[in-house]
Amino acid sequence: MFTSTVGAPISARTPDQLAACYTHITVTPASPHIGAEITDIDLTRELTAEQITEVKDAFVRYQVLFFRDQKISFDDHIRFASLFGTLGRHAGAQTISKPTDHPLVRKFHYDETSQRISGESWHSDQSCAPFPPLGSMLYNHTVPPDGGGDTMFASTYAAFDALSDRMMAYLSGLTATHDGSRVFGPGTPKSSHPVIIRHPESGRRGIFVNWDFTSHINELPRNESDAVLKFLYRHIGRDEWACRFRWRPHSIAFWDNRCAQHKALWDYWPNVRSGFRVQIEGAAPPVAG
Ligand code: SIN
Numbered sequence: 654m655f656t657s658t659v660g661a662p663i664s665a666r667t668p669d670q671l672a673a674c675y676t677h678i679t680v681t682p683a684s685p686h687i688g689a690e691i692t693d694i695d696l697t698r699e700l701t702a703e704q705i706t707e708v709k710d711a712f713v714r715y716q717v718l719f720f721r722d723q724k725i726s727f728d729d730h731i732r733f734a735s736l737f738g739t740l741g742r743h744a745g746a747q748t749i750s751k752p753t754d755h756p757l758v759r760k761f762h763y764d765e766t767s768q769r770i771s772g773e774s775w776h777s778d779q780s781c782a783p784f785p786p787l788g789s790m791l792y793n794h795t796v797p798p799d800g801g802g803d804t805m806f807a808s809t810y811a812a813f814d815a816l817s818d819r820m821m822a823y824l825s826g827l828t829a830t831h832d833g834s835r836v837f838g839p840g841t842p843k844s845s846h847p848v849i850i851r852h853p854e855s856g857r858r859g860i861f862v863n864w865d866f867t868s869h870i871n872e873l874p875r876n877e878s879d880a881v882l883k884f885l886y887r888h889i890g891r892d893e894w895a896c897r898f899r900w901r902p903h904s905i906a907f908w909d910n911r912c913a914q915h916k917a918l919w920d921y922w923p924n925v926r927s928g929f930r931v932q933i934e935g936a937a938p939p940v941a942g
Contacts, residue, residue, distance in 0.1 A: 662686060663714060677703040680711050684896035687808035687913060689715035696723045696733050696905070705736055712737070712788075713854045716913040717806045719898055720905040725792055727755050727929070734790045734907075734931045741786060741934035744779040745837035750930065758929050761791065763802075765923030772917040775807060775890050776865035777910045781833030783844045784935040790907040793928035796900040801921030804898045804906055807914045809859035811894035813849065813942075816860075824848050824860070826941070827873070829882075831866040844938075845871060848885075851942035852912050858942035859912045860889055889914055900926070911939065 662685035674680075679693040689711055694704060712718055725733070734740055740757045743750065749771040750759040763770050778786050796802055813821070827848040833841030848870060850861040862870075864886045870878040898906055908915055 675707045675711065677701065678707050678711070680707075680715075682715065683719065683898070686811040686894040686896075687715065687806055688717045688719065688896040688898070690719045690721070692721070694720065696720060696725050697729050699732070700736075709737070712907065712909060713852075716808055716810070717896075717898075717906060717908040717915075720907070721901060722903055723792070723905055724794075724903050725905070727753070727758050730790065730792055730929060730931055731755075731757060734933055738787050738933040738936060740931050743932065744782040744833060745841055747838045753929065757931055759931075760927075761793075761930055762925075762927040763919075763922075764925045764927075767922065770917055770919045770926075772865075772915065773919055774864045775805075775886065775914045775916045776836075776863040777809075777861070777914050778932065779833070780831040780846065780861070780863055780866045780910075781836075781842045781844055782935070783842065784938055785831075785844075785846075786910050786932040787935045788907060788909050788911075789930055789932045790905060791928060791930040792903075792905045793900050793926060794903055795925050795927040796902055796904075797921035797924035797926055799924075800899065801918070801924065802900055802926040803918050804900070805916050805918065806896050806898065806906075806908060807889055807891075808894040808912065809861065809889060809914060810852075810855075810857045810912050812889045812891070813857075813859050815894070816888075821849070824881075827870050829862050829870045830868045831863075832868040833866065835868065836865050846939045847941035849942040850911070850939040853937065853940065855912070857912065860885055861911075861939055862886075863889075863914055890916075910935075
């Protein structure tokens with residue numbers, strides 16, 4: 654009989670032992686499987702080499718990092734994000750986000766005139782691209798006054814780890830089509846990626862299909878593909894490996910698109926939520942796990 658396990662948390666160490674790993678920043682886990690808030694850091698200034706090493710370590714370990722009270726400019730945003738790779742442009746033809754006067758920064762602004770927002774279903778950003786982005790860094794300077802507009806994050810590692818051995822074996826070797834036209838309309842890329850991928854830095858395996866972009870699993874008949882994807886979407890979105898980020902003005906969320914999915918909650922109309930986002934290019938296509 655299969656015994657369901659939610660899997661080991663990110664670290665078996667105690668919070669005190671974990672905090673001791675980081676001596677140049679403070680890292681506070683947001684949940685057992687995903688997310689950490691980083692404090693004792695000022696992103697309006699150049700970071701020290703030690704801080705950079707520790708933030709990079711925390712990013713790989715926690716999959717999404719949160720920062721508070723950071724009144725960053727476009728230059729600060731770009732300087733910090735560029736530590737993780739080359740900044741890239743959005744793959745979407747028609748997106749809800751808008752360009753700014755800087756080609757690498759997009760504006761994510763919602764108010765009483767908004768009909769919808771970006772990213773309301775679980776997804777990883779632009780998985781339709783041949784090289785999906787490594788990560789995205791969203792800075793919100795303005796958030797609804799009474800709460801709302803939280804972003805949910807889910808660990809696709811923990812979701813993978815909780816599958817049965819038989820399901821892992823069944824999914825391994827399969828590939829899926831990710832179709833940008835489902836979200837961005839015609840003229841956007843369509844790519845195939847492995848259903849189970851291995852993260853290039855952590856070496857951990859995760860599930861790489863998502864509600865927004867994945868149209869079908871290539872090697873299965875359509876009715877079987879639909880049923881498997883439906884199961885996987887519900888499985889990835891389970892509360893056990895999710896965390897919820899409550900925005901405050903001048904907060905930042907920085908997620909790893911290769912092992913975290915996210916969705917934005919639109920529960921704040923007609924209030925304003927406004928900020929800027931940059932994305933870091935993926936250096937390679939996802940590799941089968
Ligand atoms: C998105 O996924 O496109 C936006 C995420 C957010 O606004 O929280």
